[in-house]
Amino acid sequence: MKKLRVSLATEKKIKKGQLLLEKKDFPHLDLDHQLVDLMDQRGQFLARAYLSPQNKGVGWVFAKQALDLDVAFFRALFEQAKAKRQSYRDDAGTTAYRLFNQEGDGFAGFSVDLYGDYALFSWYNLFVFEQREKISQAFRAVFPEVLGAYEKIRFKGPAYESAHLYGQAAPESFTILENGIRYSVFLNDGLMTGIFLDQHDVRASLSQGLATGKRVLNMFSYTAAFSVAAAMGGALETTSVDLAKRSRDLSQAHFLENGLSLDHHQFVVMDVFAYFKYAKRHGLVYDLIILDPPSFARNKKETFSVAKDYHRLIAQALDILAEGGLIVASTNAANLSRQKFKKELDKGFAGVKYHFLVEWGLPADFTYNKKDESSNYLKVFTIKVNQ
Structure with missing residues (x-):
């Protein structure tokens, strides 16, 4: 078993309960895909970990004792x-x-x-x-x-x-x-499945009263799972907008699974910023707007980053939001803290008065490391706008 002595900063991090190992913890590391024992500054055993680069970090601590992975x-x-x-x-x-x-x-x-x-x-x-x-x-x-x-x-x-x-x-x-609502899913077709399970508490809020009697706009809708929940919760109408052409058929499948007529539910294949302009130009107004973009996206004309561009979504949503309307603002960007996300939201409101009704994180089945904020990556706010 390879032994690696860690810096004092890394030692303190591990003792606090943070488990992710990053490049800065091992600036000259030439190992990967193996178990290692981490040693403190005195050369004493600190933790057992494995090294293997992924989308974040170079490895993970998994035990404070010498356990075998059997x-x-x-x-x-x-x-x-x-x-x-x-x-x-x-x-x-x-x-x-x-x-x-x-x-x-x-x-x-x-x-x-x-x-x-x-x-x-x-x-x-x-x-x-x-x-x-x-x-x-x-x-x-x-x-x-x-x-x-x-x-x-x-x-x-x-x-x-x-x-x-x-x-x-x-x-x-x-x-x-999910919460008594039917969703059509698939397991052997790319990385997606037809629904994001970490949002089931938010969908429950839509189906259990938040969307009742409202005109709902769901941006970056994917398969319109939010829209279905809103419709089952008594929304007057829903509009689901996504740039992917496949999203329309997948979205309609959810509605049909629940016996919902499509008469008051629209599925629009369009860039969301183009739709904001379209809706404003045509005088469309919504009582509830859901914003759940990917952390990073690119189309032929521009790129979108949650950390830098979310305020643009808020600003343009305000143009088509009914007086006293609601915005559900969501991100799963682990590299964006809850505090920084709130600052990005505030930048979008640009002086318009608002207040948070509900704040969501990961649901109970998505257990996370409570000693590491980034482990609770989901941040969702239901916001009342006092225009």
Whole structure:
């Protein structure tokens, strides 16, 4: 086992409970995809970790003692994770949620989601991907009720995005329940599944009163899951806007699953900034506008970054928001703190009076490391605008 002595700053970080190892912690590191023991400034054992670069950092701490990564280790983690989610298992109205959430459940680098009778593993770096047989064996022992599993390989590129992992094959598309609402999902088609599970508390707020009697605009709508929740919650009408042509058919599938007529629900394939201009030009007004952009996006004309450009969304939303209307502002950018996101929102309001009604983070099934703010990456605010 390779031993690495860490700097005093890194030692303090680990002792505080932060688990992500970054390039600045090892400026001259020439190792990857292996277990290491981290030693403090005195040469004493500090923690066991693995090194494997991914979209953030170069590795993760996973234990403060010398534990082996065997089937028993992962089985114990899965048993603890299953016990934490007893309330979800008891809820007949929800059949899709996160079963294991990286460092929040004791081991970063992969997550597991449940979609009905099927599990979906997401692998975020090569080291953990190489442990998948042990992880899969442990998972099957703890979750024998799961009929089959798929994997999303999120670090190799588009040629390796999705594959069947074990057990029974899932239908090409099938229905899951969330808060009693039906959604059409798919597990073996690229990196997406048709719904983002980390938003189910926000969708619940829409279906349980927030959208009642309102005209709703859903920007960056993907498959319009927010719109469906709003419609089931009594919205007068919904408009879902996304640049991807495929989004229209996927969105309509959710509505049809719930027996909703499409008469008062529109699906627009258009750049959101172009739609803002279109709506303003045509005098369209909305009571509730949902803004949930990707952290970074690029089209033929421009790029969009949540950290630098979110204020533009707020400013243009205000032009078509009804008096006393609501904005649901959301981001999953882990590199943007809650405080900085609020500053970006305030920049967009530019003196217009507003106040926060509700603040959301990750739901209970997405357990996170409470000693590391970036682990709770989801930031959603329901905002009342006092125009």
